[in-house]
Amino acid sequence: MKEYWNSLASLLGVLAFFQSILQLVFPPELRLLSLKFLSRIFHLFSSYCYFDITEIDGVNTNELYNAVQIYLSSFVSLKGSRLSLTRALNSSATTFGLSNNDCIVDTFGGVTVSWKHVVIQRQSQTFAWRPLPEEKRGFTLKIKKKDKSLILHSYLDYIMEKSNEIRRKNEDRLLYTNSRGGSLDSRGHPWESVPFKHPSTFDTLAMNPDKKQEIMDDLKDFADGQSFYHKTGRAWKRGYLLYGPPGTGKSSMIAAMANYLNYDIFDLELTEVHNNSELRKLLMKTSSKSIIVIEDIDCSVNLTNRKKKNKSNDPETRCVSGVEDGGNSTITLSGLLNFTDGLWSCCGSERIFVFTTNHVEKLDPALLRSGRMDMHIYMSYCSYPALKILLKNYLGYDETDLDSDVLNQLTDVVDKAEMTPADISEVLIKNRSCKHKAVTELLDTMKIRAEGNMKCGSPRENSSDEEQEKRALECPKEGSGFEQPCKEEENEEMMK
Ligand SMILES: Nc1ncnc2c1ncn2[C@@H]1O[C@H](COP(=O)(O)OP(=O)(O)OP(=O)(O)O)[C@@H](O)[C@H]1O
Ligand SMILES: [Mg+2]
16 A cells, blocks of 8 residues: 555656646647646556536536435535535425535445535636526546446446435425426526425315226326336326316316326426427426326417418328417427327336316317327216215315215205315315304205206206217317318318
């Protein structure tokens, strides 16, 4: 060991000697080159090697940088002496980080490695497609040359895995939005995020318990299904279509799904996306273990002037939204389908697509076919089993807490009243300080609604939930978001 230090000291002495000679002999421009050359020689003899992990790799964010930061923050608070502390807006967790130029030592598989956080000021920008951060940040990993293969193969994978685990466990999950349109922030992200705090869970969701259990089982199977999807050659993704009247819990269901699986949510505002390539970029920037949501998909469809301009007979190339200007600034249905189904949909894994609509009959069947939307979930008006959940949630009431006569009346009227869980919640919240009053007022409201429905003829009288969807699938063009070109247009096409 002593010998080693002696030889290192003499090598450094030689380097210093050469440097002073260089300063005397060489002009300044050659000095830099010669120093680089000497440092190469030094590294050649050194038993260490170094890896730089920069925050931004070209134009993209370096996932490894983020992973290292999260991984180190999990134990840096115990080992480090000078730390940087951060807390995101609305976040409930404080994050520890290494300060500028500070080092920390870690061990993996009996091997010791050293991490250094390097922050340097970026030179003033002359021209850039997008503003870059003022600082250039990165980690330098220092390891012994002989440990290179262990560290590069196992340690970095371990860090990625560990950081994902930590992120899921400690960090608030995030709700992302693309409200900024397609523009990127200084770190190259098209999505903005806030901590996701929606309290809805499957316990609080009022719906038929069997249906609820079926959905929960399906989600669990999906989340645990890595090997199944791999074995069967399927992309590890799943699509759910939630449809039903307003206030029946579609958005609450999405929140419950995210809370159940511990996934982030990417809430895609389709009207902010200008064309297919922007849509693809947004998709590429979503992370694994996430739910990608398009709410009210029928309302994202802009039919203005579509008949005149869009003459394609192919339903999959019709315009979905945006202003048409020769095809460059529109999203086509095929673009949307590729988003959920095509090759690009497989960049990343373990992702769930959820579309919601109040009018399933307005959707193009291409969107509904299985493989795209694997499960169609009808969120219905409040049924008796769902009412029981609401009474438990808001009043703490079980069936046994209710008078048998009231119970019978509720059972009798609940379906006829066709009230949404949102309507019922309103009555219960308003009277929650007096439980008895809450129940009687709810019963009265239900009776009035049921009577009204009897008089006017309920829109649902002649069709069951499933029938509604079947009808929509059988004659999708009526009122569809993707109408057939009219006869005149068809003739024009044929003349060409
Ligand atoms: N099934 C349900 N279980 C529990 N609460 C519900 C349910 N449906 C609605 N609610 C209550 O009503 C409110 C509105 O529900 P939500 O936003 O989930 O409805 P939605 O179906 O998404 O409506 P829209 O079609 O207008 O988007 C929620 O805040 C929730 O408290
Ligand atoms: Mg909603």
